[in-house]
Amino acid sequence: MPNKVRLMAANYLHRAKDIVIDSNVTSLCQLIQQEKDVNIKIPLVTAIAKSKLNFALDTLISVLNSDEDYRVKCNIIRAFSLYPYAKVAAQVYQALKNENIHIQKVAANYFYHNGTAEDGLNYKTFAREAQSWQTKHILYAAANKNTPYYFTNAKQNISNELLSLYKKTDNIQEQKAIINALSEFQWNYKLIKNLGDESKNVAIKSEVTAGLVKILTSTNFPKVFNNSQFRVRNEIQEFLIEALRSKEIGSIAYAAEALQNPKALFKQYFEKNSYSFLDTVLMNLSLPKDIETYNQLEKGLYYIRGIDKEVSTKPEYNHEINWNLVTRLNQRVRGIIQTNKGKIVLEFYHKAAPASVANFIELANKEYYNDKQIHRVVPNFVVQGGCNRGDGYGSLDYTIRSEFHPNYHYDDEGYLGMASAGIDTEGVQWFITHSPTPHLDGSYTIFGKVKDGMDVVHQLEVGDFIEKIVIRF
Numbered sequence: 004m005p006n007k008v009r010l011m012a013a014n015y016l017h018r019a020k021d022i023v024i025d026s027n028v029t030s031l032c033q034l035i036q037q038e039k040d041v042n043i044k045i046p047l048v049t050a051i052a053k054s055k056l057n058f059a060l061d062t063l064i065s066v067l068n069s070d071e072d073y074r075v076k077c078n079i080i081r082a083f084s085l086y087p088y089a090k091v092a093a094q095v096y097q098a099l100k101n102e103n104i105h106i107q108k109v110a111a112n113y114f115y116h117n118g119t120a121e122d123g124l125n126y127k128t129f130a131r132e133a134q135s136w137q138t139k140h141i142l143y144a145a146a147n148k149n150t151p152y153y154f155t156n157a158k159q160n161i162s163n164e165l166l167s168l169y170k171k172t173d174n175i176q177e178q179k180a181i182i183n184a185l186s187e188f189q190w191n192y193k194l195i196k197n198l199g200d201e202s203k204n205v206a207i208k209s210e211v212t213a214g215l216v217k218i219l220t221s222t223n224f225p226k227v228f229n230n231s232q233f234r235v236r237n238e239i240q241e242f243l244i245e246a247l248r249s250k251e252i253g254s255i256a257y258a259a260e261a262l263q264n265p266k267a268l269f270k271q272y273f274e275k276n277s278y279s280f281l282d283t284v285l286m287n288l289s290l291p292k293d294i295e296t297y298n299q300l301e302k303g304l305y306y307i308r309g310i311d312k313e314v315s316t317k318p319e320y321n322h323e324i325n326w327n328l329v330t331r332l333n334q335r336v337r338g339i340i341q342t343n344k345g346k347i348v349l350e351f352y353h354k355a356a357p358a359s360v361a362n363f364i365e366l367a368n369k370e371y372y373n374d375k376q377i378h379r380v381v382p383n384f385v386v387q388g389g390c391n392r393g394d395g396y397g398s399l400d401y402t403i404r405s406e407f408h409p410n411y412h413y414d415d416e417g418y419l420g421m422a423s424a425g426i427d428t429e430g431v432q433w434f435i436t437h438s439p440t441p442h443l444d445g446s447y448t449i450f451g452k453v454k455d456g457m458d459v460v461h462q463l464e465v466g467d468f469i470e471k472i473v474i475r476f
Contacts, residue, residue: 006040010414014185014441016053017046017249028054032062041072042415042439045383047076053080060086064094073461074438076101076384077109084117092122096129099142103383104135104464111141115148123150129162136172137464140165141179146394147187152227158188166194175393176376176466178202179210179469186214189227192235196242206378206393209253212246215239216257220266240272247284249299253396255284256296262303264276273307281307291402295326295424320404327360329353331476332360337454338367341470342377344463347456351418352449355408359421359429359450362403366431367472377467386463387422398430405429406448413440417460435460 004012016024016031024031031051038044048066051059067079080098083091096111111133114126123146132144146161162185169181182198185191192215199211218224219239228235243261246254261267262281281304288297292317301314338349366372368394372388378395379387390397405426412418413436420443422432435453436443437460453460 006043007414009040009043010439011441013043013046013050014100014439016050018442022053022414025056028056029146032059035062035066041075044070044072045078045438046080049082052079052085054059055085060090064091067094067098072284073101073103076103077383079112080106080109083113087231088117088119094376099129099138101135102134104137105380105461107133107135107138108141109382111138111145114428115141115145118145118149120149120151123148123154124157127164135464136177137180137466140177141170142182142189144184147184150225151331152160152189155190158190162188162191162194174312174466175204175206176378178207179394180465181216182207189218189221189224192218192242194237204393205251205253208246208249208251208476209257209392209394209396209442212243212254212257214265215242215246216261216267219243220264222266224266225430230388233422237272238460240267240269243267243286247281250287252288252293252296253392253394256300256396259296259299259303263299269303270307278304278307288399290316290345291321291428292398292400292430293442294318294402294428295396317425317427318402320358320402320429321402322358322362322401324358325365326357328361328364329357331475335476336361337475338451339473339475340372340456341473342459342463343468343470344461345456347459348454349451350454351419351451352408356406356412356448356450358403359406359448361435362430363450364474367474371431372469372472374471377463377465377469377470379434380465381464383437385420385434385436386460387432387434388469391431397431397432401430402427403407403429406450407445408449413443413447413449415439415452417457418449419451419453421448421450423447437461 028051035044035047048063052063063079067076079093087379095110095113098106101107118126126142126146130139133139133142143161143165147158150158165181166187169178182195184193195211195214199208225232245259249346262269285300290297296312297316305312332353336351340347351360375388376393377386377388378390378393416436416438418436420428420434422434423429
């Protein structure tokens with residue numbers, strides 16, 4: 004079969020739920036050892052892991068140690084979650100020492116999601132040894148999360164180290180990561196709230212609200228706070244009500260998620276307190292700019308009121324296409340993203356996605372993207388930029404239409420796509436893919452591709468900067 008067909012077959016085996024491939028896993032293990040197309044190897048390792056068989060694990064470990072592509076390694080480490088911790092922990096620990104930051108992060112996230120109480124304090128040691136702050140704070144979060152809740156002194160020591168690191172950095176993205184790690188120790192709720200009060204940065208305030216929601220909805224909340232649980236729950240609920248009354252759209256969105264979560268017990272809270280103010284908060288949100296926050300709050304209101312209904316609010320795109328600009332475009336036009344790690348050259352698909360291309364070029368020419376941070380990186384998935392807040396909720400007061408073209412698919416690395424909160428909600432944020440992502444087809448506009456500089460894309464991490472974007476005609 005042609006490789007494009009094989010790619011889709013591998014991605015099916017990677018993503019399809021509840022499939023049983025035990026009878027084919029031997030041939031797949033043989034195939035992965037011989038496969039030369041890295042785009043097929045990336046999803047195939049997940050398919051092999053679904054068998055949960057020991058000889059399949061042996062194959063995955065062999066590929067992990069021999070393959071040079073970081074994306075293959077990332078998928079293997081993620082797939083290790085299907086196997087007993089004791090069988091893979093040593094391999095994951097070695098991955099923490101890899102020079103590639105994406106491999107480090109995926110390994111750290113493995114310990115965060117799959118770690119054990121017995122190893123909880125070891126993750127603190129791993130954090131101290133970490134080569135990057137991104138990896139370090141995931142590991143601190145793993146230590147706080149997995150160390151038993153009754154080890155309060157140990158968890159307090161971890162938190163003290165985190166607070167010291169918080170005070171030493173002025174990198175907003177690093178401070179966000181530290182707040183996230185602090186929120187894994189529930190008794191930090193007042194400390195986290197104070198960090199939000201002390202900061203004027205909207206991204207920090209959003210992260211603080213997210214951390215308080217995590218604490219309030221944690222499974223072991225009753226055990227941690229014991230006789231104080233009712234008092235503490237009420238305090239955090241009041242903090243979140245403050246967030247809902249604020250004008251910070253990121254904080255409102257995270258607090259609105261708590262409204263929908265049964266563990267937050269907001270239905271009981273509103274039996275004693277009025278929630279009529281939420282309608283005012285909803286009405287004061289600016290559409291289409293705040294559509295993502297609007298929908299979250301609307302879902303929260305439905306839940307509080309006991310309404311079983313899908314949220315249907317969707318603004319129409321309201322940004323006309325600059326056809327004068329589009330008619331000037333041709334295949335030679337390039338977008339040059341200058342980052343602190345190097346240069347990325349883009350080609351545009353202006354015939355397939357004229358609204359998206361024209362919008363991107365206009366924003367670049369207005370220097371909108373200058374000095375914006377890369378706010379989101381998911382290893383072996385996407386690098387995302389364009390947010391003017393740093394928390395993913397940044398936008399301008401318009402939306403453009405979604406543009407899906409039958410000739411373009413996310414079947415390779417380097418595609419330039421529009422971030423979206425739903426159909427026709429695109430605006431200023433965009434992403435570049437690390438590898439094929441066919442599950443995005445039909446949901447996210449493709450409006451270009453990296454022509455040169457994929458090595459730079461693969462190096463970018465949260466906290467890196469877009470210095471400027473230049474358009475060359």
